[in-house]
Amino acid sequence: MKRLRSLGRSLQPWWRTLRSPSLHFSLGFLTLGGFLAGIVFWGGFNTALEATNTETFCVSCHEMEDNVYEELKSTIHYSNRSGVRATCPDCHVPHDWTDKIARKMQASKEVWGKIFGTIDTELKFREHRRELAEHEWARLKANDSLECRNCHDYDSMDLTRQASRAAWIHQQYLGTGELTCIDCHKGIAHRLPDMTGVSQGGLE
Ligand code: HEC
Ligand code: HEC
Ligand code: HEC
Ligand code: HEC
Structure with a gap:
């Protein structure tokens, strides 16, 4: 009893603070x-x-005369009878450095020059094009053309309505998982770089 009372007393300040x-x-x-x-x-x-995940943002850097955006405009992914349009982020993932870049861009104009060293002129872009394309091919090969499949689902393809060559080859190589979209469909959105030595799934 005594011990209980002393416990009560020692708890009092704590209890009071909590209720204050x-x-x-x-x-x-x-x-x-x-x-x-x-x-x-x-x-x-x-x-x-x-x-940072909009086409406007991508194009703010990538829209150079006669560059990727201009080229996209003339493809079926920009304009088609169905009105479904693929924008840059539909096929590409944003750079993991975009946030960093955006901040640096505000901080210094010099950084800009350094960052854009690789693609800031048409000529330099053309020189690097093969290398940049290879990054994308490797990425799409590794993820089994995930971005393409977000819109094009093999199971939903009506092969009977495809051109016979397409239907046959899709069944033969896509249905079996032997090859993936990007193996055969390079250059669907932009002009291709020099393709010396690059396999195009037998399409070349
Ligand atoms: C701040 C400017 C800037 C913005 C904004 C930007 N990019 Fe880039 N992008 C670059 C530069 C510079 C390179 C070349 C990188 C190099 O030299 O490796 C590049 C390269 C690429 C490549 C080639 C593959 C690679 O990674 O090397 C793709 C694809 C690409 N950008 C897509 C996009 C998309 C999609 C967006 C919008 C979500 C975007 N970019 C926004 C500057 C930019
Ligand atoms: C945002 C959705 C979307 C994404 C992402 C997309 N496509 Fe398409 N694609 C379309 C639409 C819509 C059409 C036109 C369909 C039509 O009108 O018949 C099309 C058409 C095509 C065609 C037919 C071209 C022709 O001339 O008939 C091919 C091949 C193709 N896409 C391959 C790809 C590949 C490869 C990727 C990935 C790198 C991809 N697509 C990503 C929506 C998409
Ligand atoms: C083994 C190579 C190969 C693979 C893998 C492949 N395709 Fe194709 N695809 C073709 C060929 C060849 C054609 C016919 C093109 C031509 O005749 O110009 C075609 C045509 C198409 C067409 C147009 C169909 C038509 O009737 O005009 C679409 C859309 C398409 N492919 C989308 C895809 C998508 C999306 C993937 C991945 C899910 C894919 N393809 C994987 C080879 C391939
Ligand atoms: C329908 C899918 C698709 C769309 C939409 C698309 N790209 Fe691409 N892009 C690709 C593929 C596939 C490659 C790999 C190279 C090739 O096969 O043409 C590529 C390559 C690139 C490259 C590397 C250089 C080169 O030309 O190969 C850059 C940079 C790039 N894309 C930027 C963009 C930007 C910016 C947009 C929006 C204006 C865009 N892409 C829209 C599919 C797409």
Whole structure:
């Protein structure tokens, strides 16, 4: 009994603090503040992510005269009877360095020159084109042409409505998983670089 009472006494200050309105207020305030800050941060973060995942953003760097965007415009992925349009991020993933780049771009004009050293003129772009294309081929080969398959599903392809050559070859190599879209369909959105030594799945 005595021990119980002393326990009660030793707990009293703690109990009082917990019940004090000022602490209630600050706890509540903190929680609410944190909650609001979270929303603002999350919203800003997503808006930034969305902004860097748009064609407008990609083209702000990649639209050089007679470059990838111009070329895309003349393909079926830009305009077709169905009105389904593939934009840059539909086929490509954003660079993992875009955020960093965006920040650096604001910070210094010199960095700009360095970053764009590889593709800032038509001539340099053409010189690097094969290398850049190879990055994309390797990426699409590794993920089994995931981005293509987001829109084109083999199981939904009505082979009977495809040209006979296409139907046959799709059944033979795509249906069996032997080859993937990018093995045979390079250059569907842009002009191809020098293709010396590159296999195009027998299409060449
Ligand atoms: C800040 C400028 C900038 C923006 C914005 C930008 N890019 Fe790039 N991109 C570059 C540069 C510079 C290269 C060349 C990189 C190199 O030399 O390796 C490049 C290369 C590429 C390549 C070639 C493959 C590779 O990674 O080497 C693809 C594909 C590409 N960009 C797609 C995109 C897409 C899609 C977007 C929009 C989501 C985008 N880019 C936005 C500057 C930019
Ligand atoms: C955003 C959706 C989308 C994505 C992503 C996409 N496509 Fe397409 N693709 C289409 C549409 C829509 C058509 C036109 C269909 C039509 O009108 O018959 C098309 C047409 C084609 C054609 C037929 C070309 C022709 O001349 O008839 C080929 C081949 C093709 N796509 C391959 C690819 C490959 C390879 C990839 C991945 C690198 C890819 N597509 C990514 C939507 C997409
Ligand atoms: C083994 C090579 C090969 C693979 C793998 C392949 N294709 Fe094809 N595809 C062809 C050939 C060949 C044609 C006919 C093109 C031609 O005659 O110019 C064709 C035609 C097409 C067409 C147009 C059909 C038509 O009737 O005009 C579409 C769309 C297409 N392919 C999409 C895809 C997609 C998407 C993938 C991956 C899911 C894929 N292909 C994988 C070889 C291939
Ligand atoms: C329908 C799919 C598709 C769309 C849409 C698309 N690309 Fe590509 N892109 C590819 C493929 C596939 C390659 C690999 C090279 C090739 O086969 O042409 C590539 C290659 C590239 C390269 C490397 C250099 C080169 O030409 O090979 C850059 C840079 C690039 N794309 C940027 C863009 C930008 C920017 C956009 C939007 C304006 C865009 N792409 C839209 C499929 C696409």
